[in-house]
Amino acid sequence: MAEKVVINEVGLRDGLQIQPKLVTTEGKLELCQALIDSGVRSFEATSFVHPKAVPQMADADALFPRLPKTGGVAYSALVLNDKGYERAMAAGVKSVAIALASTETMNQKNIRMSLDQATTTFAGLMTRAKREGIEARAYISTAMACPYEGKVPVKVVMDLADKMVKAGADKLAIADTIGASSPAQCEEVFRAVVKEWGAARIAAHFHDTRAMGLTLAWVALQEGVREFDSSIGGLGGCPFAPGASGNLATEDLVFMLNDSGFDTGVDVAKLRRAVGVAERLTGQRLGGRITAWWLSQERKAAAKAAQAAE
Ligand code: COA
Ligand code: ZN
Numbered sequence: 505m506a507e508k509v510v511i512n513e514v515g516l517r518d519g520l521q522i523q524p525k526l527v528t529t530e531g532k533l534e535l536c537q538a539l540i541d542s543g544v545r546s547f548e549a550t551s552f553v554h555p556k557a558v559p560q561m562a563d564a565d566a567l568f569p570r571l572p573k574t575g576g577v578a579y580s581a582l583v584l585n586d587k588g589y590e591r592a593m594a595a596g597v598k599s600v601a602i603a604l605a606s607t608e609t610m611n612q613k614n615i616r617m618s619l620d621q622a623t624t625t626f627a628g629l630m631t632r633a634k635r636e637g638i639e640a641r642a643y644i645s646t647a648m649a650c651p652y653e654g655k656v657p658v659k660v661v662m663d664l665a666d667k668m669v670k671a672g673a674d675k676l677a678i679a680d681t682i683g684a685s686s687p688a689q690c691e692e693v694f695r696a697v698v699k700e701w702g703a704a705r706i707a708a709h710f711h712d713t714r715a716m717g718l719t720l721a722w723v724a725l726q727e728g729v730r731e732f733d734s735s736i737g738g739l740g741g742c743p744f745a746p747g748a749s750g751n752l753a754t755e756d757l758v759f760m761l762n763d764s765g766f767d768t769g770v771d772v773a774k775l776r777r778a779v780g781v782a783e784r785l786t787g788q789r790l791g792g793r794i795t796a797w798w799l800s801q802e803r804k805a806a807a808k809a810a811q812a813a814e
Pocket of ligand 1: 521551552553554555557558584585587588589591595610612637742743744
């Protein structure tokens with residue numbers, strides 16, 4: 505039987521947070537449904553952050569309770585402080601994610617906390633979630649490189665991850681937030697975290713800034729990782745991390761995994777419609793690296809249909 509790989513769709517959060525055109529709650533629900541129709545069963549749906557800092561996420565409290573209740577679909581939400589955690593609980597969130605950046609400057613820019621303050625705050629949130637029966641996901645963000653401080657040593661990632669696990673994190677997601685990792689660095693980091701905590705506890709999050717997204721995912725896969733974040737159409741980027749362009753596109757990741765014999769449960773052809781929905785909602789041209797191939801397939805099919813009609 506094919507080995508399962510979890511695709512955690514982050515387009516609704518990481519994907520949309522940087523988009524200048526506000527997407528309505530209805531629009532987000534439509535996109536979520538299109539992804540569910542394609543077989544996606546895991547989502548990071550929103551973030552409970554300050555609405556002025558990230559206007560696109562201002563509807564988190566209204567959106568979360570309205571997400572489709574399809575069986576087997578799991579939703580998480582990002583929280584970065586107690587206030588966010590409490591809003592998330594009021595909205596019915598059962599899985600919270602925190603994002604601990606690996607450097608002093610990145611935490612300052614993102615959440616106005618020092619690295620020490622952020623570590624203490626997020627450890628507190630992980631412990632609280634664990635105590636309250638909520639799934640606790642810890643992202644170590646800018647884990648390979650920080651836009652302000654450069655390359656991050658693997659030891660820094662290990663120390664921060666260790667603190668999150670000791671505080672109660674069920675899952676550790678290692679995030680190359682600005683898409684700056686080389687395959688060699690990716691191998692070093694994932695080999696180290698998998699050795700320390702086991703592959704079942706690890707998830708990977710990549711951006712495709714330098715066209716390395718799929719390669720990095722393949723490297724992490726070879727290290728045993730079986731859970732990946734990705735974003736429909738390659739939407740994405742962090743407003744506080746200059747250089748963070750789109751996330752690894754869900755359609756590219758799913759194509760690579762399905763084509764290699766893994767079971768993602770996602771139908772890559774059906775993702776085409778979800779990309780269309782995301783394009784309409786954001787007013788942007790989107791699409792991963794397989795878009796050109798999709799278009800050529802469609803042209804062929806159209807030519808065949810025209811011939812048949814003659
Ligand atoms: N949701 C809504 N309001 C919040 C909030 C939250 N999660 N956290 C704080 N606030 C409010 C406080 O209630 C306070 O309001 P008041 O002045 O009316 O009393 C005000 O914001 C300031 O609170 P403070 O604790 O000093 O927060 P801050 O201004 O230092 O902001 C963050 C901290 C983390 C909330 C804010 O920087 C933020 O949301 N940043 C977004 C980061 C992000 O999403 N990055 C991308 C993903 S990693
Ligand atoms: Zn990201």
